[in-house]
Amino acid sequence: MSDFRLRVFQAVARHLSFTKAAQELFITQPAVTKHVSELERSYGQRMFERRAGRVGLTQAGQLLLTYANQVTELHHHLAEQLHGLHDAAAGRLRLGASTTLAQYVIPPILPGFQAAYPRVELTLLNGNTEHIADALLRGQIELGFVEGQVKNRDLHYELLLHDELLAVRRASSSGPPTRPLPLAEVLKQPWVLRERGSGTLEVLEFALREHKVKLAQLPVALYLDNTEAIKSYIEASDALGFVSKRAIEKDVAAGRLEIVPVQDLHLSRRFDAVWVQGQPLPSPAQRFLTYAQQHFASQAYNQK
Numbered sequence: 001m002s003d004f005r006l007r008v009f010q011a012v013a014r015h016l017s018f019t020k021a022a023q024e025l026f027i028t029q030p031a032v033t034k035h036v037s038e039l040e041r042s043y044g045q046r047m048f049e050r051r052a053g054r055v056g057l058t059q060a061g062q063l064l065l066t067y068a069n070q071v072t073e074l075h076h077h078l079a080e081q082l083h084g085l086h087d088a089a090a091g092r093l094r095l096g097a098s099t100t101l102a103q104y105v106i107p108p109i110l111p112g113f114q115a116a117y118p119r120v121e122l123t124l125l126n127g128n129t130e131h132i133a134d135a136l137l138r139g140q141i142e143l144g145f146v147e148g149q150v151k152n153r154d155l156h157y158e159l160l161l162h163d164e165l166l167a168v169r170r171a172s173s174s175g176p177p178t179r180p181l182p183l184a185e186v187l188k189q190p191w192v193l194r195e196r197g198s199g200t201l202e203v204l205e206f207a208l209r210e211h212k213v214k215l216a217q218l219p220v221a222l223y224l225d226n227t228e229a230i231k232s233y234i235e236a237s238d239a240l241g242f243v244s245k246r247a248i249e250k251d252v253a254a255g256r257l258e259i260v261p262v263q264d265l266h267l268s269r270r271f272d273a274v275w276v277q278g279q280p281l282p283s284p285a286q287r288f289l290t291y292a293q294q295h296f297a298s299q300a301y302n303q304k
Contacts, residue, residue, distance in 0.1 A: 006068050008035040009047065013065045016055045092121045093284040096141040098148075098199055099226050100163075101271055102126040104246045106145060106292075113291050120284045128225070130197035136276055143285040144274045145292075148199030149206050157272040158289075161296045165203060165242045165267035167260040168252075170235050176258040183211060186262050190221040190239045192230050200227075203269045204242050211264070231257065242267065 011021035012032065022029040040047055047061035057065065097106045102124065114122060125132070125141055132144040133152050151157055167186065194200040205215050221239045224230050230241045231248070235256055251257040273289055275281055281289065 005035045005039050006071065008032055009039055009064065010068055010072070012036060012048065012055070013057055013061065016057075018055065091119075091282065091284045092123075093143070093282070093288060094123050094125065094141040095288065096125040096127065096132040096135050096144040098129045098132050098144075098146045099126060099194075100147060100200065100244045100247060101145045103227060104244065105161075105271065109292060109295050112295070113288060116291065117284070117287060120287070128195065128197045129199040129202070133274070136274065142275065142282055143289060145271060146199060146274050147269055147271055148202040149269075150202060154277050155274050156277045157274050160271045160273050160292060163269050163271055164245045165200060165269065166245050166248065167240055167262050167265075168231075168234060168243050168248055168257045169240045169260055170237070171255050171258045177260060180261040180263040182263050183213075183265055186240070186260065186265075187213065187218055190219050190237070192222045192224060192233045192237070192239045192241045193218075193220055194227075194230070194242075195223045195225045198225075199269070200242065200244070203267055207265060207267050 008021065008025065008027075011024050012018055015021050015024070018029050018032045018036075022032045025032070036047065043060070043064070045060035046058050047064060049056045049058055095106070103126075106124065110122065110124070114120070125135055127135065129146045129148045132141070132146050133155060135141045136144050137152075137154060145160060146157075147163065169189075193204070201215075208215060221237070222233060224233065227243055227247045230243060231251060233239060234241050240260060248257055248259075252259060273292070275285070
């Protein structure tokens with residue numbers, strides 16, 4: 001079986017969709033169907049069931065997927081070991097980052113790392129904090145970066161940098177409030193918030209709990225799964241949102257959003273590097289972690 005047909009099969013099995021597999025691999029859907037059909041003919045077994053527009057793995061497909069994943073993992077381990085024989089700064093590095101980090105914090109440092117370590121094959125998975133923790137425990141990534149208060153006992157956390165959530169609204173002609181508004185007044189406004197499982201929502205819940213306020217008491221207009229969507233919604237509505245200060249600097253400077261100071265509500269949080277407890281980081285992951293820590297330490301020093 002060719003390596004590419006294996007990749008096509010795994011993509012369809014992962015998404016349970018021929019269309020999404022084609023999008024991931026940048027080929028046409030008929031090409032995906034052709035590769036899967038050839039694979040099924042070569043083994044004399046159907047790998048997928050197609051019923052009522054849904055795709056599912058057959059028993060043969062489940063068996064093939066198990067071995068295909070093992071073959072892929074062995075191939076990567078072999079490549080890493082071969083690279084390591086002559087170059088410790090080479091190999092595969094699968095990073096994962098929760099949404100705010102994946103959008104505003106990690107991407108700007110990737111080009112510098114790639115320039116320093118061009119033989120490291122780099123990928124970045126984006127998901128909320130829960131998704132990144134799950135990806136680490138499943139072995140889908142080597143190193144993650146997350147936000148939030150709740151820690152998983154099976155993972156090791158190490159501080160990367162500090163952040164702050166700010167209440168924001170659409171920029172008004174009168175400008176932002178000149179003094180902090182009472183929390184009770186602010187909480188009466190309609191809100192657009194991050195989805196369940198996000199570190200941002202988790203930090204907000206913890207902070208409100210200190211004021212004896214439950215999230216269910218807020219008039220939430222909508223939950224969205226990324227900061228850019230929240231900012232766009234705020235610009236087009238009267239809703240407020242809690243957003244990382246790192247995500248709104250350009251919007252505030254451009255006059256699209258304004259910060260709403262709130263009395264006695266301080267939403268500071270940590271951005272942490274995270275990996276599986278008790279497991280040493282592979283060399284490329286350790287190099288990236290050191291690079292990121294040095295970058296943000298230097299950035300914090302220059303801002304003093």
